[in-house]
Amino acid sequence: MPPRRVSIGVEPQQPIEDADAFVSGDMIREGADFAILPILYRHESAVADKVLERRYFAPEDLTIKSSESAYCLLGKTSPWIDNMPSSEALVAKEVEYAGYTGLKSVVAPEIGKDIAAYGRQLYTMLANESGSEVLVRIRSGSENAWHNWNRVRMMCNHSMRLQVLLELDADAHMATEMQQWIAEPVRVVVLPEDMFVPNAAGYPVLLRLQQALVKNWIDHDVAFAVQQSQSGKFASGDLIRYIRHMADSLPERDPACLATEEYRDVLQAPLQPLMDHLESVTYETFEQDEPKYAHYEKAMVKAISEVAARSDRTGPIVLMVVGAGRGPLVSRALHAARRAGQEVCVFALEKNPSALVELHRKNATLWLGAVTIVHADMRQWQPTERADILISELLGSFGDNELSPECLDGAIEHLAANDCICIPRRYTAYVAPLSSTLLFCRAREYSGKHHLETPYVVNIHKANVLADAQPVWAFSHESPATLARLPWSANAHNDRSSTVEFSASCASVVHGLVGYFDAELYPGVELSICPATHTLDMHSWFPMYFPIQVSIYYAWLAVHDLFVNGGGFSFVIEALT
Numbered sequence: 001m002p003p004r005r006v007s008i009g010v011e012p013q014q015p016i017e018d019a020d021a022f023v024s025g026d027m028i029r030e031g032a033d034f035a036i037l038p039i040l041y042r043h044e045s046a047v048a049d050k051v052l053e054r055r056y057f058a059p060e061d062l063t064i065k066s067s068e069s070a071y072c073l074l075g076k077t078s079p080w081i082d083n084m085p086s087s088e089a090l091v092a093k094e095v096e097y098a099g100y101t102g103l104k105s106v107v108a109p110e111i112g113k114d115i116a117a118y119g120r121q122l123y124t125m126l127a128n129e130s131g132s133e134v135l136v137r138i139r140s141g142s143e144n145a146w147h148n149w150n151r152v153r154m155m156c157n158h159s160m161r162l163q164v165l166l167e168l169d170a171d172a173h174m175a176t177e178m179q180q181w182i183a184e185p186v187r188v189v190v191l192p193e194d195m196f197v198p199n200a201a202g203y204p205v206l207l208r209l210q211q212a213l214v215k216n217w218i219d220h221d222v223a224f225a226v227q228q229s230q231s232g233k234f235a236s237g238d239l240i241r242y243i244r245h246m247a248d249s250l251p252e253r254d255p256a257c258l259a260t261e262e263y264r265d266v267l268q269a270p271l272q273p274l275m276d277h278l279e280s281v282t283y284e285t286f287e288q289d290e291p292k293y294a295h296y297e298k299a300m301v302k303a304i305s306e307v308a309a310r311s312d313r314t315g316p317i318v319l320m321v322v323g324a325g326r327g328p329l330v331s332r333a334l335h336a337a338r339r340a341g342q343e344v345c346v347f348a349l350e351k352n353p354s355a356l357v358e359l360h361r362k363n364a365t366l367w368l369g370a371v372t373i374v375h376a377d378m379r380q381w382q383p384t385e386r387a388d389i390l391i392s393e394l395l396g397s398f399g400d401n402e403l404s405p406e407c408l409d410g411a412i413e414h415l416a417a418n419d420c421i422c423i424p425r426r427y428t429a430y431v432a433p434l435s436s437t438l439l440f441c442r443a444r445e446y447s448g449k450h451h452l453e454t455p456y457v458v459n460i461h462k463a464n465v466l467a468d469a470q471p472v473w474a475f476s477h478e479s480p481a482t483l484a485r486l487p488w489s490a491n492a493h494n495d496r497s498s499t500v501e502f503s504a505s506c507a508s509v510v511h512g513l514v515g516y517f518d519a520e521l522y523p524g525v526e527l528s529i530c531p532a533t534h535t536l537d538m539h540s541w542f543p544m545y546f547p548i549q550v551s552i553y554y555a556w557l558a559v560h561d562l563f564v565n566g567g568g569f570s571f572v573i574e575a576l577t
C-alpha cells in the first residue's frame with residue numbers, strides 16, 4: 001500500500017530577497033514542497049506610500065518577483081494596520097499582484113482588534129476575480145481565536161475560498177479547541193520549531209501529545225509548514241524529515257476504512273430502492289459488509305431456534321426474505337438453518353427484475369433449488385402459506401428514511417403469521433447537532449432547487465459532532481399481529497414527533513443535524529451506526545446530514561417539532577439563551 005503523501009512546506013522567519021532563488025536553493029535542499037513567503041520584501045510605510053503613489057510595485061519592493069515559482073508559494077500580505085486606509089489599499093494591490101502571478105493562495109495576517117475592518121478587508125480580497133484562496137492566520141490558544149474567526153467568516157458569508165492557516169503553539173495538544181478547528185476549513189497547519197525537542201542524537205522529535213495531534217491532522221489531509229525560530233535550533237530539513245517519517249510510519253489503514261475513505265465528506269443523495277431499481281454494483285457494495293450479514297445470521301439462528309421450540313410447531317419453518325436483492329440474506333438464512341439444525345422452507349421476494357437473474361442463478365448453482373424465488377412487490381404478493389420469520393434489510397441511514405416501515409407494513413399484512421418474528425424487530429433514529437463548514441458549503445453548492453432542504457448520506461469526517469446523539473423515535477415490529485389489524489392504509493401510525501435539547505461542551509456554529517440509527521435484529525443482536533455504539537467494521541450505512549438554511553451560533557440548543565411521516569421529515573432548531 002503506498003504511504004500517505006503529506007505536503008510539507010517551510011515558513012522562513014528571515015527576510016527573503018528573491019523567492020525564485022529561495023525555491024531553487026534552500027527550499028529544494030530542505031526537501032520542502034512549498035514555501036510561505038511575504039509578497040513584499042520591505043514593509044516600511046515609506047515603501048507603501050511610494051507604491052500607492054506610483055500604483056505599481058518596483059522589483060526591489062517584492063520578494064515574489066515573478067510567476068516562476070508561483071506553483072509552490074503561498075504569499076503573505078503585509079500586516080494590516082487597523083483604521084489605516086493606506087494599509088487596506090496596499091493589501092488590495094498585493095492581492096491583485098498575487099492573482100497576476102498565479103499564486104493559488106494568499107495568507108492574511110492575524111485578525112486585528114477592529115474585527116469589522118478586518119472582515120471588510122477580507123471581503124474585498126475575496127471579491128477579487130483572481131480567484132486566489134485567502135488563508136486567515138490563526139494562532140491556536142490565542143484569546144478568542146475561534147470566536148474572531150467565526151465573526152469574520154460570517155461577514156464573508158461562509159465563502160468556500162476563505163480558509164484557515166492554523167499556527168499551533170508550542171503546548172498545543174488535542175483538546176476541545178482542536179476539535180473545534182477540525183470542523184473548520186483548515187488548509188495548512190504551521191508547526192513552530194519550539195514544538196520540537198531534541199532526541200538523544202540531537203535531532204528534533206515531538207512529545208507524545210503533540211505527535212497524536214499531528215497524526216490527527218495528517219488524517220484530515222492538511223498541509224504542514226515548519227516555522228523556524230530566530231534562534232534556528234534545528235534545521236528546517238530535519239523538521240520536515242521527521243514529519244514525513246511520522247506520516248510514513250502510521251499504521252496501514254484497514255481495508256474497510258480504505259473502501260470508505262474516498263467518500264469522506266462527499267454528499268450523496270439517499271438511495272430510493274422502491275422507486276428505482278438498484279444496480280448490480282450497488283448490491284455488490286452491500287454484500288462486502290461481512291459484519292452486517294454475520295449479525296443477521298446470528299439473529300436468524302436465534303429466531304429459528306425460538307420458533308422450533310414452540311410446542312404447537314409442525315412442518316418446516318417458513319422464512320421469507322423480502323427485498324432479497326442478489327441473495328446475501330438468503331444464503332445466510334440457509335446457513336442459519338443448518339447451524340440451528342432445523343428444516344426450513346425459504347422464500348426470496350424481490351421486485352427488481354434484473355436482480356432476479358442472479359437469484360435464479362444462485363438457486364441453480366449454490367442453493368441447489370432450495371429456495372422459492374418470487375418476483376413481486378412485498379406489499380401485494382398473496383402467499384399460500386405465511387412466514388414464521390420475516391427477514392428484511394430496508395433501513396436507511398436515519399432508520400425509517402428508505403423502505404421501512406411502510407413497505408414492511410404491507411409485507412406484514414400479507415405475509416406474516418400471527419406470531420411471526422420480524423428481523424429487524426425494532427429500530428430507533430438519533431440526532432445530534434453538527435458543525436462542519438465543509439459540509440455546509442457543499443450542501444449550499446449542491447445542484448437542485450431544494451439543496452438546503454434535503455438530507456444527504458455522508459461519510460462525515462471534517463466535522464465536529466457537538467453533543468451526544470439523542471433518540472428521537474422508534475418503530476417496532478415486535479407484534480406483527482397488532483400491526484396487521486391497524487387501519488394502516490392512511491399511514492398515520494407511522495407519524496412520529498419529538499423535541500430534544502442539547503448543550504455543547506464549547507460554543508460553536510451549527511450547520512445542521514447529523515442522523516443515525518440503531519436496530520435490534522433480535523433481542524441481544526444489534527446493529528448501530530451511532531458513534532458510541534457503532535457495530536465494529538460495518539460500513540453499509542454512512543450517517544445522514546440534514547443541512548439548515550442559515551447556520552446558527554450555539555451553546556445550548558433545542559431541536560423541536562421534529563416530525564416524520566411517509567412524505568418527509570421536518571424540524572426547527574432554536575438557540576436557547
Ligand SMILES: C[S@@+](CC[C@H](N)C(=O)[O-])C[C@H]1O[C@@H](n2cnc3c(N)ncnc32)[C@H](O)[C@@H]1O
Pocket residue numbers: 273274277278283286287322323324325326327328329349350351352355376377378379392393394395403407
Ligand atoms: C437495501 S436493498 C437490500 C438487498 C439485499 N437484501 C441485500 O442485503 O443486499 C433492498 C431491496 O429491496 C427491494 N425492494 C424495494 N421495495 C420492494 C418491494 N416493495 N417489494 C419487493 N422488493 C422491494 C429492492 O429492489 C432492493 O433489492
